[in-house]
Amino acid sequence: ATETRTNDNMSLPDSIIETSRPVRIDNFSNHYRMMSADSDFRFSEEFEELKHVGRDQPCTFADLPCNRPKNRFTNILPYDHSRFKLQPVDDEEGSDYINANYVPGYNSPREFLVTQGPLHSTRDDFWRMVWESNSRAIIMLTRCVEKGREKCDHYWPYDTMPVYYGDISVQILNESRYPDWNISEFMLCRGDQQRVTRHFHFTTWPDFGVPNPPHILIRFVRAFRERVSPDQKPIVVHCSAGVGRSGTFICLDRILQQILVSDYVDIFGIVYAMRKERVWMVQTEQQYICIHQCLLAVLEGKELKIKY
Numbered sequence: 001a002t003e004t005r006t007n008d009n010m011s012l013p014d015s016i017i018e019t020s021r022p023v024r025i026d027n028f029s030n031h032y033r034m035m036s037a038d039s040d041f042r043f044s045e046e047f048e049e050l051k052h053v054g055r056d057q058p059c060t061f062a063d064l065p066c067n068r069p070k071n072r073f074t075n076i077l078p079y080d081h082s083r084f085k086l087q088p089v090d091d092e093e094g095s096d097y098i099n100a101n102y103v104p105g106y107n108s109p110r111e112f113l114v115t116q117g118p119l120h121s122t123r124d125d126f127w128r129m130v131w132e133s134n135s136r137a138i139i140m141l142t143r144c145v146e147k148g149r150e151k152c153d154h155y156w157p158y159d160t161m162p163v164y165y166g167d168i169s170v171q172i173l174n175e176s177r178y179p180d181w182n183i184s185e186f187m188l189c190r191g192d193q194q195r196v197t198r199h200f201h202f203t204t205w206p207d208f209g210v211p212n213p214p215h216i217l218i219r220f221v222r223a224f225r226e227r228v229s230p231d232q233k234p235i236v237v238h239c240s241a242g243v244g245r246s247g248t249f250i251c252l253d254r255i256l257q258q259i260l261v262s263d264y265v266d267i268f269g270i271v272y273a274m275r276k277e278r279v280w281m282v283q284t285e286q287q288y289i290c291i292h293q294c295l296l297a298v299l300e301g302k303e304l305k306i307k308y
């Protein structure tokens with residue numbers, strides 16, 4: 001097998017280079033400088049290498065006529081092999097379907113359940129997924145309406161009165177508001193069972209873009225991780241399509257844990273692994289570069305010091 005030398009003189013078999021490109025943490029600042037030179041030329045090159053990853057995998061259930069209306073976007077469909085399956089209802093065709101995939105995180109190969117922003121018509125399915133997956137945390141990375149367009153249904157109550165979504169009752173217990181996010185606790189009830197589920201809502205992340213300043217995303221990931229332990233899984237993550245902002249968040253969460261225990265960080269490999277499970281995870285080159293900028297800020301001790 002042929003070998004390739006990486007930027008910091010590591011020799012890796014070509015078969016590995018295609019799926020991972022680890023960078024020594026003590027060389028990351030040089031790596032960033034090299035990748036961003038000539039108007040981010042090597043970032044563009046590397047991001048382009050990810051374009052087709054996973055795209056040969058089938059999405060047959062998403063394409064069934066009974067399921068097509070359950071997809072927010074025609075081009076964002078869940079791969080069959082990693083999709084979340086709802087408990088089927090009687091013999092109702094498609095009753096096990098939701099636009100959601102398991103995606104690996106630092107703590108588990110199925111740490112995250114990544115989904116689209118619920119539609120009004122699929123919000124009962126969304127709550128069924130939260131309940132049936134035993135998830136205790138929901139990360140929301142979009143506003144419900146952005147630039148006059150509906151990006152996500154307001155799938156939770158507007159006040160503290162409990163609301164039924166199918167056979168699941170949801171009640172807001174408390175809400176803490178911060179400049180760029182809100183953190184709430186919901187009481188979920190199904191039959192005689194009760195569970196508390198946290199809701200982390202980032203409210204200032206523009207679609208197809210990055211937070212301003214990008215480093216604020218580090219503070220949000222830390223605010224989330226301070227409240228949710230590594231053994232709590234799966235964690236439900238969504239934006240509008242459940243690919244761009246969701247993939248960026250998961251990648252940053254993963255590297256912030258990895259750098260505590262490893263001499264290497266592999267952003268290319270993390271995005272590669274995510275895209276094998278869900279299409280377009282980390283959708284834009286700007287988001288891909290933002291992940292590197294956030295890591296650089298952390299390594300150089302420049303992450304935003306504003307206390308929330």
Ligand SMILES: CNC(=O)[C@H](Cc1ccc(NS(=O)(=O)O)cc1)NC(=O)[C@H](Cc1ccc(O)cc1)NC(=O)OC(C)(C)C
Pocket residue numbers: 072073074075076142207208239240241242243244245246283
């Ligand atoms: C570039 N925009 C898109 O691809 C969005 C889906 C999408 C992806 C990612 C995000 N950002 S997010 O993941 O961070 O929420 C929002 C929306 N898709 C649509 O708008 C698609 C059109 C499209 C665009 C690009 C493409 O390659 C193929 C088809 N439109 C579409 O699905 O139209 C409906 C909603 C009327 C059914």
